[in-house]
Amino acid sequence: MAMTTTTPSDGSAASHVAFFAFPFSTHAAPLLHITRHLAASAPTTLFSFFNTTKSSSSIFSVSREGETNDTNIRRCDVWDGVPEGYVFKGKPQEDIELFMTSAPEAFRKAVAVTEAETGRRVSCMVSDGFLWFVGQMAEEAAVPWVVFWTSGEHSLYIHINTDLIRERIGIEGADSRRNQVLTFIPGISNIRVQDLPDGVILGNLESIFSKMLHQMGRVLHRADLVFTNSFQELDPVVTVELNSKLGRFISVGPVNLLTQQKQLKDSSDSCLRWLDEQETGSVAYVGFGSVVRPSKDEIIALGEALEESRVKFLWSLREDLKAFLPEGYVERNKGKGMVLPWVPQVKVLEHRAVGVSIIHFGWNSVLECMAAQVPMIGRPFLGDQKLNGQLVEAVWEIGVQVEGGVFTRDGVRKCLELVLHGDKGKKFKKNIVRLGKLAQEAVRPPKGSSLVNFTTLLEIVTKR
Numbered sequence: 496m497a498m499t500t501t502t503p504s505d506g507s508a509a510s511h512v513a514f515f516a517f518p519f520s521t522h523a524a525p526l527l528h529i530t531r532h533l534a535a536s537a538p539t540t541l542f543s544f545f546n547t548t549k550s551s552s553s554i555f556s557v558s559r560e561g562e563t564n565d566t567n568i569r570r571c572d573v574w575d576g577v578p579e580g581y582v583f584k585g586k587p588q589e590d591i592e593l594f595m596t597s598a599p600e601a602f603r604k605a606v607a608v609t610e611a612e613t614g615r616r617v618s619c620m621v622s623d624g625f626l627w628f629v630g631q632m633a634e635e636a637a638v639p640w641v642v643f644w645t646s647g648e649h650s651l652y653i654h655i656n657t658d659l660i661r662e663r664i665g666i667e668g669a670d671s672r673r674n675q676v677l678t679f680i681p682g683i684s685n686i687r688v689q690d691l692p693d694g695v696i697l698g699n700l701e702s703i704f705s706k707m708l709h710q711m712g713r714v715l716h717r718a719d720l721v722f723t724n725s726f727q728e729l730d731p732v733v734t735v736e737l738n739s740k741l742g743r744f745i746s747v748g749p750v751n752l753l754t755q756q757k758q759l760k761d762s763s764d765s766c767l768r769w770l771d772e773q774e775t776g777s778v779a780y781v782g783f784g785s786v787v788r789p790s791k792d793e794i795i796a797l798g799e800a801l802e803e804s805r806v807k808f809l810w811s812l813r814e815d816l817k818a819f820l821p822e823g824y825v826e827r828n829k830g831k832g833m834v835l836p837w838v839p840q841v842k843v844l845e846h847r848a849v850g851v852s853i854i855h856f857g858w859n860s861v862l863e864c865m866a867a868q869v870p871m872i873g874r875p876f877l878g879d880q881k882l883n884g885q886l887v888e889a890v891w892e893i894g895v896q897v898e899g900g901v902f903t904r905d906g907v908r909k910c911l912e913l914v915l916h917g918d919k920g921k922k923f924k925k926n927i928v929r930l931g932k933l934a935q936e937a938v939r940p941p942k943g944s945s946l947v948n949f950t951t952l953l954e955i956v957t958k959r
């Protein structure tokens with residue numbers, strides 16, 4: 496186990512809070528933002544951040560304007576579960592399975608080492624919701640267990656109701672009931688069986704994710720507190736339901752607004768300069784987060800739609816996916832569009848030139864669009880994305896899902912016209928401006944709900 500340490504500056508930390516990250520996709524980064532924000536608010540507390548070397552190396556290196564220099568955060572790297580010389584067999588989620596198998600033991604060992612090295616017993620354990628076994632670790636250590644759910648409250652609510660959904664819909668033949676609306680869960684409306692995350696009732700119920708989330712949903716009520724990256728005004732009824740089911744549930748987001756996350760200027764800032772030259776609301780931002788992989792056909796169809804449409808575009812596209820674009824695509828679209836492997840998405844969305852986003856409905860992107868008041872066009876791929884898409888389209892009415900669930904040239908063009916020039920688009924904009932304002936109010940001092948909730952979180956994790 497590699498261990499990199501940043502020791503606390505004051506040497507008098509009373510409490511010692513352990514954070515346990517899920518080291519895949521966009522899970523560890525928001526947890527680190529929260530850790531840094533807590534650490535800045537509690538300088539005498541020690542915060543140990545347990546995560547794999549690969550994940551921590553990428554997120555700790557991204558220092559951000561206005562954040563602390565991590566003086567009371569201790570970076571504790573744990574084993575990723577891949578045995579030396581292991582040859583990957585190419586199974587889906589093989590790396591996640593290896594990690595999850597080794598994680599309970601690896602985390603326990605890492606905590607023991609950290610306690611011995613610092614001379615401070617861990618006084619509270621904060622884990623990503625996926626790491627449900629940390630509840631057991633906290634119980635053994637007789638310390639509070641606090642859980643961070645990185646997605647929205649609706650997906651959490653679905654996962655804690657998985658047994659009820661399976662019982663009421665029936666697993667056998669559930670596929671034939673795809674259009675059935677979930678009317679039996681209080682506070683849920685306009686959500687169909689087909690919108691539920693894979694592994695709840697449709698898809699592979701034996702997958703690592705399905706089992707992990709099912710297990711999580713069953714034990715989460717044992718946590719002392721569950722908090723999420725959302726804001727309670729978004730859906731007060733679901734917030735109340737979660738509180739009654741879980742005992743104590745709060746929202747502290749949008750995290751990017753709460754922590755005043757400002758992405759540092761880097762080479763990709765050329766895109767911000769380019770945006771400065773564009774007319775207000777004239778650009779489509781396109782980005783699919785950190786894990787999804789559209790097919791070559793879909794990348795080509797989307798590329799053609801953007802090229803032929805009236806809008807300019809800024810496309811965050813990883814190099815391996817960029818290779819799918821036809822030869823000469825980037826050159827011939829110079830001036831009309833930019834294609835970059837990574838952009839400062841929060842800043843891009845906040846730019847006045849961006850009028851619409853084309854995303855995969857990953858929760859962080861949905862919330863960032865909401866906070867920046869940018870309507871969405873979406874193509875969900877996995878996990879919570881279908882659910883988020885249905886919420887965006889049918890519940891909050893702040894965007895639209897692409898027809899047929901895949902990118903086609905005509906489908907994307909139609910969506911762009913609808914959002915940027917149609918009456919529906921005006922409605923989306925009006926609705927998202929309203930929600931964006933609520934999101935901003937939630938983090939406004941002194942009484943914004945997420946700020947108040949953050950104080951509760953701080954009190955619970957630092958209490959001895």
Ligand SMILES: O=c1ccn([C@@H]2O[C@H](COP(=O)(O)OP(=O)(O)O[C@H]3O[C@H](CO)[C@@H](O)[C@H](O)[C@H]3O)[C@@H](O)[C@H]2O)c(=O)[nH]1
Pocket residue numbers: 520521522645646782783784785786787811836837838839840841856857858859860861863877878879880
């Ligand atoms: O060029 C880019 C592309 C992405 N981002 C950031 O990366 C994050 C992407 O997060 P998200 O939209 O949630 O996508 P994923 O990385 O795919 O997130 C995974 O984790 C989320 C939270 O649990 C789930 O909602 C998603 O379904 C799951 O795929 C956001 O904060 C973006 O601002 C950038 O800063 N620049």
